[in-house]
Amino acid sequence: MKTARVIYEDGKHKWIALVRDPNRPDYLIDSNEYLVVDDDDSLLLDPGGNEVFPSVFSALSTEFDPRKINKLFASHQDPDIISSLALWLEFNPQVKCYISWLWASFVPHFGGNKETFISIPDGGMDIMIGSQRLQLIPAHYLHSSGNFHLYDPKAKILFSGDVGAALLPQGEDDLFFGDFDRHIRHAEGFHRRWMGSEKAKHDWCQRVSQLDIQMMCPQHGAIYRGDQVRRFIDWFSHLEVGIVKG
Amino acid sequence: MAAVPQDTGRELRRIVRTNEEIKRVVATAFKINLMAMNAIFLAKRAGQTALGFGVLSNELRRFAMDLQKQMSQLREMTYGSVSTITALVKQARLNRVLERTRKESTGVGRSLIDEFMRTRHSLTFARHREQIAALNRRLSQMIADTAQLVELGSVLARSAKIEAAYGGAFSASLMQVSCDFERTIGDIQRSLESLTKRQDASL
Numbered sequence: 001m002k003t004a005r006v007i008y009e010d011g012k013h014k015w016i017a018l019v020r021d022p023n024r025p026d027y028l029i030d031s032n033e034y035l036v037v038d039d040d041d042s043l044l045l046d047p048g049g050n051e052v053f054p055s056v057f058s059a060l061s062t063e064f065d066p067r068k069i070n071k072l073f074a075s076h077q078d079p080d081i082i083s084s085l086a087l088w089l090e091f092n093p094q095v096k097c098y099i100s101w102l103w104a105s106f107v108p109h110f111g112g113n114k115e116t117f118i119s120i121p122d123g124g125m126d127i128m129i130g131s132q133r134l135q136l137i138p139a140h141y142l143h144s145s146g147n148f149h150l151y152d153p154k155a156k157i158l159f160s161g162d163v164g165a166a167l168l169p170q171g172e173d174d175l176f177f178g179d180f181d182r183h184i185r186h187a188e189g190f191h192r193r194w195m196g197s198e199k200a201k202h203d204w205c206q207r208v209s210q211l212d213i214q215m216m217c218p219q220h221g222a223i224y225r226g227d228q229v230r231r232f233i234d235w236f237s238h239l240e241v242g243i244v245k246g
Numbered sequence: 247m248a249a250v251p252q253d254t255g256r257e258l259r260r261i262v263r264t265n266e267e268i269k270r271v272v273a274t275a276f277k278i279n280l281m282a283m284n285a286i287f288l289a290k291r292a293g294q295t296a297l298g299f300g301v302l303s304n305e306l307r308r309f310a311m312d313l314q315k316q317m318s319q320l321r322e323m324t325y326g327s328v329s330t331i332t333a334l335v336k337q338a339r340l341n342r343v344l345e346r347t348r349k350e351s352t353g354v355g356r357s358l359i360d361e362f363m364r365t366r367h368s369l370t371f372a373r374h375r376e377q378i379a380a381l382n383r384r385l386s387q388m389i390a391d392t393a394q395l396v397e398l399g400s401v402l403a404r405s406a407k408i409e410a411a412y413g414g415a416f417s418a419s420l421m422q423v424s425c426d427f428e429r430t431i432g433d434i435q436r437s438l439e440s441l442t443k444r445q446d447a448s449l
Contacts (some may be wrong), residue, residue: 001350001351050343051343053343053347054343054344054346054347054350054351055354057347057349057350057359058347058351058355060350060355061351061354061355061358062351062352062355064353065354066358067358086336086340087340087344089297089345090340090362090366091362102292186379189301230405
Protein backbone atom coordinates (compact mmCIF):
# COMPACT_ATOMS: atom_id res chain seq x y z
CA MET A 1 0.00 0.00 0.00
CA LYS A 2 0.97 3.67 -0.25
CA THR A 3 2.53 5.54 2.64
CA ALA A 4 0.86 8.47 4.36
CA ARG A 5 3.47 11.18 5.01
CA VAL A 6 2.70 14.34 6.89
CA ILE A 7 4.45 17.05 4.87
CA TYR A 8 3.15 20.02 6.84
CA GLU A 9 1.67 20.40 10.30
CA ASP A 10 0.81 23.46 12.32
CA GLY A 11 -1.61 22.76 15.14
CA LYS A 12 -4.77 21.36 13.59
CA HIS A 13 -3.77 22.31 10.06
CA LYS A 14 -2.08 19.49 8.19
CA TRP A 15 -1.05 18.26 4.74
CA ILE A 16 -0.72 14.52 4.27
CA ALA A 17 0.84 13.06 1.11
CA LEU A 18 -0.29 9.55 0.09
CA VAL A 19 2.57 8.25 -1.96
CA ARG A 20 4.67 5.41 -3.40
CA ASP A 21 3.00 2.03 -3.44
CA PRO A 22 5.73 -0.61 -3.86
CA ASN A 23 3.13 -3.06 -5.20
CA ARG A 24 1.80 -0.74 -7.89
CA PRO A 25 1.62 -2.58 -11.23
CA ASP A 26 4.07 -1.05 -13.73
CA TYR A 27 1.34 -0.42 -16.31
CA LEU A 28 -0.24 2.22 -14.03
CA ILE A 29 1.33 5.66 -13.77
CA ASP A 30 2.29 6.48 -10.20
CA SER A 31 0.30 9.28 -8.62
CA ASN A 32 0.47 11.38 -5.47
CA GLU A 33 -2.70 12.12 -3.56
CA TYR A 34 -2.84 14.81 -0.88
CA LEU A 35 -5.17 15.36 2.02
CA VAL A 36 -5.55 18.82 3.53
CA VAL A 37 -6.91 18.67 7.07
CA ASP A 38 -8.03 21.55 9.20
CA ASP A 39 -9.44 20.48 12.53
CA ASP A 40 -12.16 17.94 11.65
CA ASP A 41 -12.64 19.16 8.10
CA SER A 42 -10.71 17.89 5.11
CA LEU A 43 -10.23 18.05 1.36
CA LEU A 44 -8.78 15.20 -0.67
CA LEU A 45 -6.85 16.49 -3.70
CA ASP A 46 -6.93 14.45 -6.92
CA PRO A 47 -8.22 11.29 -5.16
CA GLY A 48 -6.79 9.01 -7.86
CA GLY A 49 -8.01 6.27 -10.12
CA ASN A 50 -10.17 3.26 -9.37
CA GLU A 51 -7.15 0.97 -9.40
CA VAL A 52 -5.24 2.88 -6.73
CA PHE A 53 -8.24 3.33 -4.43
CA PRO A 54 -7.29 0.38 -2.15
CA SER A 55 -3.83 1.77 -1.69
CA VAL A 56 -5.00 5.37 -1.16
CA PHE A 57 -7.79 4.39 1.22
CA SER A 58 -5.63 2.13 3.36
CA ALA A 59 -2.81 4.70 3.61
CA LEU A 60 -5.25 7.50 4.36
CA SER A 61 -6.99 5.55 7.12
CA THR A 62 -3.70 5.28 9.02
CA GLU A 63 -3.74 9.07 9.53
CA PHE A 64 -7.36 10.17 9.18
CA ASP A 65 -10.85 8.74 9.58
CA PRO A 66 -11.95 8.09 5.95
CA ARG A 67 -15.61 8.52 6.98
CA LYS A 68 -14.85 12.20 7.42
CA ILE A 69 -13.86 12.65 3.77
CA ASN A 70 -16.65 14.84 2.48
CA LYS A 71 -14.90 17.07 -0.06
CA LEU A 72 -12.84 16.12 -3.08
CA PHE A 73 -10.98 18.35 -5.48
CA ALA A 74 -10.27 17.18 -9.01
CA SER A 75 -7.72 19.36 -10.81
CA HIS A 76 -9.12 18.05 -14.08
CA GLN A 77 -11.02 15.16 -15.63
CA ASP A 78 -8.44 12.43 -16.22
CA PRO A 79 -9.02 8.86 -14.97
CA ASP A 80 -5.89 8.87 -12.80
CA ILE A 81 -7.34 11.95 -11.09
CA ILE A 82 -10.93 11.10 -10.35
CA SER A 83 -12.09 7.69 -11.61
CA SER A 84 -12.26 6.50 -7.97
CA LEU A 85 -15.14 8.92 -7.38
CA ALA A 86 -17.79 6.16 -7.33
CA LEU A 87 -15.92 4.39 -4.54
CA TRP A 88 -15.67 7.51 -2.37
CA LEU A 89 -19.38 8.04 -2.95
CA GLU A 90 -20.05 4.49 -1.76
CA PHE A 91 -18.59 5.48 1.59
CA ASN A 92 -20.25 8.84 1.76
CA PRO A 93 -22.98 9.61 -0.78
CA GLN A 94 -22.90 13.25 0.42
CA VAL A 95 -19.32 13.78 -0.82
CA LYS A 96 -18.91 16.99 -2.86
CA CYS A 97 -16.47 17.15 -5.72
CA TYR A 98 -15.00 20.48 -6.85
CA ILE A 99 -14.14 20.46 -10.54
CA SER A 100 -13.98 22.89 -13.45
CA TRP A 101 -17.42 23.68 -14.85
CA LEU A 102 -16.05 22.37 -18.13
CA TRP A 103 -15.98 18.82 -16.81
CA ALA A 104 -18.99 18.86 -14.49
CA SER A 105 -21.09 16.92 -16.98
CA PHE A 106 -18.30 14.59 -18.13
CA VAL A 107 -16.99 13.32 -14.80
CA PRO A 108 -20.42 11.98 -13.68
CA HIS A 109 -19.60 9.12 -16.09
CA PHE A 110 -17.27 8.00 -13.28
CA GLY A 111 -20.08 8.35 -10.70
CA GLY A 112 -22.12 10.92 -8.80
CA ASN A 113 -25.12 12.99 -9.74
CA LYS A 114 -26.15 16.63 -10.05
CA GLU A 115 -25.76 17.14 -6.30
CA THR A 116 -22.22 15.74 -6.21
CA PHE A 117 -20.41 18.41 -8.23
CA ILE A 118 -19.50 21.97 -7.40
CA SER A 119 -18.47 23.70 -10.63
CA ILE A 120 -15.44 25.93 -10.44
CA PRO A 121 -15.71 29.02 -12.66
CA ASP A 122 -12.82 29.75 -15.04
CA GLY A 123 -11.43 32.47 -12.78
CA GLY A 124 -11.14 30.10 -9.80
CA MET A 125 -12.71 30.36 -6.35
CA ASP A 126 -11.98 29.87 -2.65
CA ILE A 127 -12.83 26.79 -0.59
CA MET A 128 -13.14 26.88 3.20
CA ILE A 129 -11.64 23.89 4.98
CA GLY A 130 -12.21 24.26 8.69
CA SER A 131 -11.17 27.82 9.38
CA GLN A 132 -8.73 27.99 6.46
CA ARG A 133 -9.43 29.56 3.10
CA LEU A 134 -7.83 27.70 0.18
CA GLN A 135 -7.54 29.23 -3.28
CA LEU A 136 -8.27 27.46 -6.54
CA ILE A 137 -5.81 28.88 -9.06
CA PRO A 138 -6.61 28.71 -12.81
CA ALA A 139 -4.16 26.53 -14.76
CA HIS A 140 -6.17 25.98 -17.93
CA TYR A 141 -4.50 24.08 -20.78
CA LEU A 142 -1.82 22.81 -18.36
CA HIS A 143 -2.59 20.22 -19.48
CA SER A 144 -6.37 20.03 -19.46
CA SER A 145 -8.53 22.76 -21.00
CA GLY A 146 -10.38 23.12 -17.68
CA ASN A 147 -7.64 22.85 -15.05
CA PHE A 148 -7.03 24.20 -11.55
CA HIS A 149 -4.31 24.14 -8.94
CA LEU A 150 -4.81 24.75 -5.23
CA TYR A 151 -2.92 27.18 -3.02
CA ASP A 152 -2.93 27.08 0.75
CA PRO A 153 -1.79 30.50 2.06
CA LYS A 154 -1.31 29.22 5.62
CA ALA A 155 0.89 26.27 4.71
CA LYS A 156 2.33 28.12 1.69
CA ILE A 157 1.83 24.98 -0.36
CA LEU A 158 0.81 24.92 -4.01
CA PHE A 159 -0.78 21.71 -5.26
CA SER A 160 0.20 21.92 -8.92
CA GLY A 161 -1.50 18.90 -10.52
CA ASP A 162 0.45 17.81 -13.60
CA VAL A 163 2.70 20.89 -13.57
CA GLY A 164 5.99 19.90 -11.98
CA ALA A 165 5.23 16.23 -12.59
CA ALA A 166 8.18 13.94 -13.20
CA LEU A 167 8.33 10.33 -14.30
CA LEU A 168 10.92 9.08 -11.87
CA PRO A 169 12.94 5.93 -12.45
CA GLN A 170 13.24 3.33 -9.71
CA GLY A 171 15.83 4.31 -7.17
CA GLU A 172 15.30 8.03 -7.80
CA ASP A 173 11.74 8.17 -6.57
CA ASP A 174 12.11 9.84 -3.18
CA LEU A 175 9.26 12.18 -2.26
CA PHE A 176 11.74 15.06 -1.98
CA PHE A 177 14.82 15.58 -4.10
CA GLY A 178 18.12 17.35 -3.67
CA ASP A 179 19.66 18.05 -7.05
CA PHE A 180 17.33 20.18 -9.20
CA ASP A 181 19.24 19.70 -12.45
CA ARG A 182 19.24 15.93 -12.03
CA HIS A 183 15.54 15.84 -11.13
CA ILE A 184 14.28 18.13 -13.86
CA ARG A 185 15.53 15.79 -16.60
CA HIS A 186 12.72 13.44 -15.58
CA ALA A 187 10.18 16.25 -15.93
CA GLU A 188 11.26 17.67 -19.27
CA GLY A 189 9.67 15.22 -21.73
CA PHE A 190 6.45 15.19 -19.74
CA HIS A 191 6.10 18.97 -19.81
CA ARG A 192 7.03 19.36 -23.48
CA ARG A 193 4.35 16.88 -24.52
CA TRP A 194 1.56 17.29 -21.97
CA MET A 195 1.57 21.07 -21.64
CA GLY A 196 -0.16 22.34 -24.73
CA SER A 197 0.04 26.12 -24.73
CA GLU A 198 2.91 28.60 -24.48
CA LYS A 199 0.49 31.40 -23.58
CA ALA A 200 -1.13 29.36 -20.82
CA LYS A 201 2.32 28.45 -19.51
CA HIS A 202 3.43 32.10 -19.31
CA ASP A 203 0.14 33.14 -17.67
CA TRP A 204 0.57 30.42 -15.06
CA CYS A 205 4.23 31.31 -14.38
CA GLN A 206 3.24 34.94 -13.90
CA ARG A 207 0.32 34.03 -11.62
CA VAL A 208 2.18 31.66 -9.30
CA SER A 209 5.29 33.91 -9.15
CA GLN A 210 3.17 36.26 -7.09
CA LEU A 211 2.40 33.59 -4.48
CA ASP A 212 4.58 32.83 -1.46
CA ILE A 213 5.24 29.11 -2.07
CA GLN A 214 7.33 26.97 0.25
CA MET A 215 6.32 23.65 -1.31
CA MET A 216 5.01 22.77 -4.75
CA CYS A 217 3.30 19.38 -4.80
CA PRO A 218 2.67 17.78 -8.19
CA GLN A 219 0.40 14.81 -8.82
CA HIS A 220 3.28 12.69 -10.15
CA GLY A 221 6.89 12.62 -9.00
CA ALA A 222 8.63 14.55 -6.24
CA ILE A 223 7.82 17.65 -4.21
CA TYR A 224 9.70 20.92 -4.84
CA ARG A 225 10.82 22.85 -1.74
CA GLY A 226 12.13 26.33 -1.05
CA ASP A 227 14.28 27.65 -3.87
CA GLN A 228 13.48 24.61 -6.04
CA VAL A 229 10.01 26.14 -6.57
CA ARG A 230 11.42 29.37 -8.00
CA ARG A 231 13.88 27.40 -10.12
CA PHE A 232 11.06 25.28 -11.48
CA ILE A 233 8.97 28.30 -12.47
CA ASP A 234 12.00 29.82 -14.18
CA TRP A 235 12.84 26.54 -15.95
CA PHE A 236 9.23 26.03 -17.05
CA SER A 237 8.89 29.57 -18.40
CA HIS A 238 11.84 28.93 -20.73
CA LEU A 239 10.79 25.43 -21.80
CA GLU A 240 9.27 25.05 -25.24
CA VAL A 241 5.99 23.20 -24.77
CA GLY A 242 3.24 21.77 -26.94
CA ILE A 243 5.55 19.89 -29.28
CA VAL A 244 5.95 16.28 -30.36
CA LYS A 245 9.54 15.14 -30.64
CA GLY A 246 10.69 12.97 -33.53
CA MET B 247 -19.19 -13.16 -3.33
CA ALA B 248 -16.58 -14.28 -5.85
CA ALA B 249 -19.27 -15.88 -8.03
CA VAL B 250 -21.10 -12.64 -8.59
CA PRO B 251 -18.98 -11.13 -11.40
CA GLN B 252 -19.03 -14.37 -13.43
CA ASP B 253 -22.79 -14.74 -12.93
CA THR B 254 -23.46 -11.20 -14.04
CA GLY B 255 -21.27 -11.56 -17.14
CA ARG B 256 -23.09 -14.76 -18.11
CA GLU B 257 -26.45 -13.14 -17.42
CA LEU B 258 -25.55 -10.15 -19.58
CA ARG B 259 -24.50 -12.41 -22.49
CA ARG B 260 -27.77 -14.36 -22.11
CA ILE B 261 -29.82 -11.14 -22.31
CA VAL B 262 -27.89 -10.02 -25.39
CA ARG B 263 -28.64 -13.36 -27.11
CA THR B 264 -32.32 -13.06 -26.11
CA ASN B 265 -32.45 -9.57 -27.52
CA GLU B 266 -30.96 -10.74 -30.82
CA GLU B 267 -33.61 -13.49 -31.05
CA ILE B 268 -36.34 -10.95 -30.33
CA LYS B 269 -34.99 -8.70 -33.11
CA ARG B 270 -35.22 -11.64 -35.49
CA VAL B 271 -38.87 -12.26 -34.54
CA VAL B 272 -39.71 -8.55 -34.87
CA ALA B 273 -38.26 -8.54 -38.40
CA THR B 274 -40.26 -11.67 -39.28
CA ALA B 275 -43.47 -10.18 -37.81
CA PHE B 276 -42.97 -7.18 -40.08
CA LYS B 277 -42.60 -9.54 -43.03
CA ILE B 278 -45.90 -11.30 -42.13
CA ASN B 279 -47.62 -7.92 -42.03
CA LEU B 280 -46.52 -7.21 -45.64
CA MET B 281 -47.37 -10.75 -46.72
CA ALA B 282 -50.86 -10.37 -45.22
CA MET B 283 -51.43 -7.11 -47.10
CA ASN B 284 -50.46 -8.79 -50.38
CA ALA B 285 -52.77 -11.72 -49.52
CA ILE B 286 -55.67 -9.29 -48.94
CA PHE B 287 -55.15 -7.76 -52.41
CA LEU B 288 -54.88 -11.21 -53.98
CA ALA B 289 -58.13 -12.33 -52.27
CA LYS B 290 -59.86 -9.19 -53.56
CA ARG B 291 -58.74 -9.98 -57.10
CA ALA B 292 -59.92 -13.59 -56.73
CA GLY B 293 -63.35 -12.25 -55.73
CA GLN B 294 -66.21 -14.48 -54.53
CA THR B 295 -64.16 -17.72 -54.57
CA ALA B 296 -61.61 -16.36 -52.05
CA LEU B 297 -63.92 -14.69 -49.50
CA GLY B 298 -62.80 -17.04 -46.68
CA PHE B 299 -59.16 -16.55 -47.64
CA GLY B 300 -59.67 -12.77 -47.48
CA VAL B 301 -61.09 -12.98 -43.94
CA LEU B 302 -58.11 -15.11 -42.84
CA SER B 303 -55.65 -12.70 -44.47
CA ASN B 304 -57.18 -9.86 -42.45
CA GLU B 305 -56.81 -11.96 -39.30
CA LEU B 306 -53.19 -12.75 -40.17
CA ARG B 307 -52.47 -9.07 -40.59
CA ARG B 308 -54.01 -8.33 -37.19
CA PHE B 309 -51.94 -11.21 -35.79
CA ALA B 310 -48.75 -9.71 -37.26
CA MET B 311 -49.54 -6.34 -35.67
CA ASP B 312 -50.30 -7.93 -32.28
CA LEU B 313 -47.06 -9.88 -32.54
CA GLN B 314 -45.05 -6.73 -33.29
CA LYS B 315 -46.60 -5.03 -30.26
CA GLN B 316 -45.86 -8.04 -28.07
CA MET B 317 -42.26 -8.20 -29.27
CA SER B 318 -41.66 -4.51 -28.65
CA GLN B 319 -42.81 -5.07 -25.04
CA LEU B 320 -40.37 -7.96 -24.84
CA ARG B 321 -37.58 -5.72 -26.09
CA GLU B 322 -38.40 -3.10 -23.47
CA MET B 323 -38.24 -5.81 -20.86
CA THR B 324 -34.83 -7.03 -22.02
CA TYR B 325 -33.64 -3.41 -21.98
CA GLY B 326 -34.73 -3.28 -18.31
CA SER B 327 -32.75 -6.47 -17.68
CA VAL B 328 -29.66 -5.01 -19.35
CA SER B 329 -29.88 -1.93 -17.10
CA THR B 330 -30.22 -4.03 -13.96
CA ILE B 331 -27.44 -6.41 -14.92
CA THR B 332 -25.17 -3.55 -15.92
CA ALA B 333 -25.73 -2.03 -12.46
CA LEU B 334 -24.88 -5.40 -10.95
CA VAL B 335 -21.70 -5.72 -13.06
CA LYS B 336 -20.70 -2.23 -11.89
CA GLN B 337 -21.41 -3.15 -8.27
CA ALA B 338 -19.40 -6.35 -8.68
CA ARG B 339 -16.46 -4.37 -10.03
CA LEU B 340 -16.63 -1.95 -7.11
CA ASN B 341 -16.83 -4.94 -4.84
CA ARG B 342 -13.60 -6.36 -6.23
CA VAL B 343 -11.82 -3.06 -5.55
CA LEU B 344 -13.29 -2.95 -2.04
CA GLU B 345 -12.12 -6.52 -1.43
CA ARG B 346 -8.58 -5.44 -2.39
CA THR B 347 -8.94 -2.41 -0.12
CA ARG B 348 -9.93 -4.70 2.75
CA LYS B 349 -6.86 -6.88 2.20
CA GLU B 350 -4.53 -3.87 2.17
CA SER B 351 -6.07 -2.08 5.15
CA THR B 352 -5.25 -2.58 8.77
CA GLY B 353 -6.77 -1.38 12.06
CA VAL B 354 -9.60 1.14 11.79
CA GLY B 355 -9.51 1.10 7.99
CA ARG B 356 -9.98 -2.66 7.87
CA SER B 357 -12.85 -2.82 10.35
CA LEU B 358 -14.51 0.07 8.54
CA ILE B 359 -14.29 -1.77 5.21
CA ASP B 360 -15.52 -5.02 6.82
CA GLU B 361 -18.56 -3.32 8.24
CA PHE B 362 -19.22 -1.40 5.07
CA MET B 363 -18.95 -4.46 2.82
CA ARG B 364 -21.31 -6.48 5.00
CA THR B 365 -24.03 -3.85 4.78
CA ARG B 366 -23.36 -3.04 1.16
CA HIS B 367 -23.34 -6.64 -0.01
CA SER B 368 -26.55 -7.60 1.70
CA LEU B 369 -28.34 -4.47 0.48
CA THR B 370 -27.17 -4.00 -3.10
CA PHE B 371 -26.63 -7.56 -4.29
CA ALA B 372 -29.76 -8.95 -2.70
CA ARG B 373 -31.81 -6.15 -4.24
CA HIS B 374 -30.31 -6.52 -7.72
CA ARG B 375 -30.60 -10.30 -7.64
CA GLU B 376 -34.27 -10.05 -6.72
CA GLN B 377 -34.79 -7.53 -9.54
CA ILE B 378 -33.15 -9.88 -12.07
CA ALA B 379 -35.18 -12.85 -10.84
CA ALA B 380 -38.43 -10.85 -11.13
CA LEU B 381 -37.47 -9.65 -14.63
CA ASN B 382 -36.69 -13.21 -15.70
CA ARG B 383 -40.06 -14.44 -14.41
CA ARG B 384 -41.89 -11.69 -16.29
CA LEU B 385 -39.84 -12.34 -19.43
CA SER B 386 -40.70 -16.06 -19.31
CA GLN B 387 -44.38 -15.28 -18.85
CA MET B 388 -44.36 -12.90 -21.79
CA ILE B 389 -42.56 -15.40 -24.02
CA ALA B 390 -45.21 -18.01 -23.09
CA ASP B 391 -47.99 -15.52 -23.95
CA THR B 392 -46.29 -14.76 -27.26
CA ALA B 393 -45.98 -18.49 -28.03
CA GLN B 394 -49.76 -18.81 -27.56
CA LEU B 395 -50.35 -15.89 -29.89
CA VAL B 396 -48.06 -17.47 -32.50
CA GLU B 397 -49.95 -20.75 -32.12
CA LEU B 398 -53.06 -18.82 -33.17
CA GLY B 399 -51.11 -17.50 -36.18
CA SER B 400 -50.16 -21.05 -37.08
CA VAL B 401 -53.82 -22.14 -36.97
CA LEU B 402 -54.74 -19.18 -39.20
CA ALA B 403 -52.04 -20.15 -41.71
CA ARG B 404 -53.30 -23.76 -41.83
CA SER B 405 -56.89 -22.56 -42.32
CA ALA B 406 -55.70 -20.26 -45.10
CA LYS B 407 -54.21 -23.31 -46.82
CA ILE B 408 -57.61 -25.06 -46.69
CA GLU B 409 -59.38 -21.95 -48.00
CA ALA B 410 -56.81 -21.69 -50.82
CA ALA B 411 -58.04 -25.04 -52.15
CA TYR B 412 -61.41 -23.37 -52.88
CA GLY B 413 -59.80 -20.46 -54.70
CA GLY B 414 -60.70 -21.62 -58.19
CA ALA B 415 -58.38 -20.11 -60.80
CA PHE B 416 -56.42 -18.39 -58.01
CA SER B 417 -56.01 -21.59 -56.01
CA ALA B 418 -52.30 -22.10 -56.86
CA SER B 419 -51.35 -18.50 -56.02
CA LEU B 420 -53.37 -18.57 -52.78
CA MET B 421 -51.78 -21.90 -51.83
CA GLN B 422 -48.31 -20.43 -52.44
CA VAL B 423 -49.11 -17.48 -50.14
CA SER B 424 -50.55 -19.79 -47.43
CA CYS B 425 -47.45 -21.98 -47.51
CA ASP B 426 -45.27 -18.86 -47.14
CA PHE B 427 -47.33 -17.88 -44.07
CA GLU B 428 -46.97 -21.34 -42.58
CA ARG B 429 -43.20 -21.43 -43.13
CA THR B 430 -42.64 -17.93 -41.73
CA ILE B 431 -44.76 -18.56 -38.66
CA GLY B 432 -42.86 -21.84 -38.20
CA ASP B 433 -39.63 -19.78 -38.11
CA ILE B 434 -41.10 -17.62 -35.35
CA GLN B 435 -42.17 -20.68 -33.39
CA ARG B 436 -38.62 -22.05 -33.51
CA SER B 437 -37.23 -18.70 -32.32
CA LEU B 438 -39.68 -18.68 -29.43
CA GLU B 439 -38.81 -22.28 -28.52
CA SER B 440 -35.17 -21.29 -28.33
CA LEU B 441 -36.07 -18.25 -26.19
CA THR B 442 -38.13 -20.46 -23.88
CA LYS B 443 -35.27 -22.93 -23.47
CA ARG B 444 -32.87 -20.11 -22.61
CA GLN B 445 -35.32 -18.67 -20.10
CA ASP B 446 -35.97 -22.07 -18.50
CA ALA B 447 -32.23 -22.49 -18.03
CA SER B 448 -32.00 -19.13 -16.26
CA LEU B 449 -34.81 -19.75 -13.77
